[in-house]
Amino acid sequence: MSSIGPPTGMRDWLPQDALLRQRLMETISSVYRLYGYLPIDTPAMEDLAVLLGKGGGENEKLLFKILKRGEKLAQAKDDELADYGLRYDLTVPLARFVATHQGKIPKVFRRYHIGPVWRADRPQKGRYREFYQCDIDVVGGASSAYEVEVITATERVLKELRLGKYRFRLSDKRLLPLVLQGFGIAKNQVGPILIAMDKLDKDVNQARREIDDVLSRDPEPWKKVTALLLRAYAVRQHDTGRHDRMEEFKKYWDSIDHPTIRADIEGILTNLQAIIASVQSINPDSSIVFDPLLVRGMDYYTGPVYEAVVEGLSSSILGGGRYDELIGQFAGKKIPAVGCSIGFERILSLLQEQELKKSSPQSSRVLPRVLLIRDGVDTIHLHQQAEKLREGLRSEGIGVEVYLDDDDVGKQFKYAEAAGIPWAIKRFDEATSTITVRYIPTRQDHTLSLQEFKTRLHAESPG
């Protein structure tokens, strides 16, 4: 087995990435925890009946199924070889969890869940068959005050992640279908047009071509849809966030004659307006804007939907909305819910790029380690010195690794380099708490007190 590796489309996590993943989880959790959200977890697998429940047929091809065992397998028919499947998202497990623990969870249940899911997709760049999802939801919250809370908390997460300038877009799942209907577009054309509009960020011309294909024989609706598309595109392109987006798009709804559709649209817009006003008055730095062409892929949304985009990236890094019909499916009753799904893997790969760009190893806070060199000191004494250094450096979160084998010092420095450890302590004078430390990238030695070392450890230059 010379080229032995993990299964196709799945990854090992080497320390640098494992630590970065952990730090991302901690940043996200700590913010939502401030808002009273608490973690839950569910098993990797669920009964197939749970995973293939309502609308699950679509997901069947994505499933990693678990073969039955022992007697059960021997007796199984060809199409009943499996009893469980690995979860393909965290939403179905949440619905099942809520049904299982009714009575144990409070009537308004704020939870977050970060964990791996599995999909037997064709692997491709940036798409894995085992990947992390991160969902934050309020189960049992019916009023739009919950949207306001989820958006406020999520903007705070984005701020703390420092991914760059971002924009939070808000719309309502019901809005565009109503508008398209109001424009006189046939029901069976609404779906393809939504799919086309969803491509706006990636390729505006592609979006236009698809709309042309659907509507070219229908000049009036075609004109209206194209005008709205181009206007929304221009607004996104020249996005200062300063003008009133509600006002901006008003003329498009005003062109709709149908009174019930008009009334429905106005109701939706009033709600969105109120959410935006609340979010902005809670967080004056909020980036939230109304965006009528926001299309969130998931069928299960029933009301307001939102997503965040980071400047320079062509697709959203998180998204969510209200979904009042899904969570109650196993509990057998309607349970309102609103949430957000953070693009965990996307953000992680952005953070990995940031780490790679950092010029010097010590500016990376991900792997804070020093190596204690063995230079003539006997093993027991070396262990003792290492313990003292650990005590001294613990407050900085620095790990102290000891070189325990009996190799010459040159080999030890090479080891530090290979292991990515920037600092090698050559000598530790316990009496004076003084160390002689080599900064591996420059091969320069510095003699300084442990206290001085602590202050310089995280600096760009050791000098």
Next chain:
Amino acid sequence: MSSIGPPTGMRDWLPQDALLRQRLMETISSVYRLYGYLPIDTPAMEDLAVLLGKGGGENEKLLFKILKRGEKLAQAKDDELADYGLRYDLTVPLARFVATHQGKIPKVFRRYHIGPVWRADRPQKGRYREFYQCDIDVVGGASSAYEVEVITATERVLKELRLGKYRFRLSDKRLLPLVLQGFGIAKNQVGPILIAMDKLDKDVNQARREIDDVLSRDPEPWKKVTALLLRAYAVRQHDTGRHDRMEEFKKYWDSIDHPTIRADIEGILTNLQAIIASVQSINPDSSIVFDPLLVRGMDYYTGPVYEAVVEGLSSSILGGGRYDELIGQFAGKKIPAVGCSIGFERILSLLQEQELKKSSPQSSRVLPRVLLIRDGVDTIHLHQQAEKLREGLRSEGIGVEVYLDDDDVGKQFKYAEAAGIPWAIKRFDEATSTITVRYIPTRQDHTLSLQEFKTRLHAESPG
């Protein structure tokens, strides 16, 4: 689906337990990180060939296998329906990881790995089909200085976990078989006797009965084994850790005539003696003792083995040792390794018991939350107050949940009680930073500054 739940033998993690699990992971990680150990992770599944490699036959019945998909399934024979399996431990994945990433990992690779594993065992009390393992290993460390480091770090973990008085036992996998052989016991009887001796902590009489069964026709060896067993049992029972265990058991080895066996035993004891002396001089509080009847179940150990027992518990809560033959199996060369496997689930259930025993909810640091009551304040202002409270309480790691629905105050207090939130803030005067807060268990109100509240939050009594 009225009784819908997770798969048999698997668990959901409600917030209280999910937080406790996370805290345990953090405590363990933070200590090993101090010693330069870094986290890794591997996929939940591995190729079946990896899992069923050398000696894997034993594990085949434990495997959850993944059904092949699409074309591959259609073409598969009855005994080749699966291509992957869920990992049943973290050791096989480590060996595979080391083979995959040769060249990328340093020659001495200190790593820890905490994650779920899956075994299709018959579920029973305290034994699950999905459970967490926590392994710490040094791959590539040949000298016994690595045993010293792993033991020192692990005793530190035990100390920080505050599980009660513990004892670290050390022996060598090769010792007992040599001793039994020296006593004149036939090779085929050694295995059954080791199995019997392993039951010493749980049931000394059962251990004796099994030894009687194996050796009753063989008076000389029977006498020697029984004497050693009873002595070791007595020493464990009256364990003060003060006497010299090496000296204590010397007479048993002295009765062995065979010169090569004697020499091998002395070599092993000298090494163990050196490990004990090192551990004690690094950590004068170390609990380490030599224990000749220590039997670690795993076949793959090749040298020193150790375990820790907590007073009052009948089996060990962690164990480990040197295993120089296993890690290189996929890399195709010999790679020395020494490590420790923490009984993560066992320790977690002890911590859960500790939590349950705590008399008052606020003495639990696991769920530090307050509820901001809605009493006439409009929604936007309520959100704003909550944000200010979050800022004020963030340093204490306290989450502030807001009651966003329009219910009467009595209902809101009931919600706090049901949700396990001990403090409900009834009024927040932003101008003076003063709050009126109800302590839910006693239903008493207290008016105090936010600053005072912070100091009292973690106290046993709010008064």
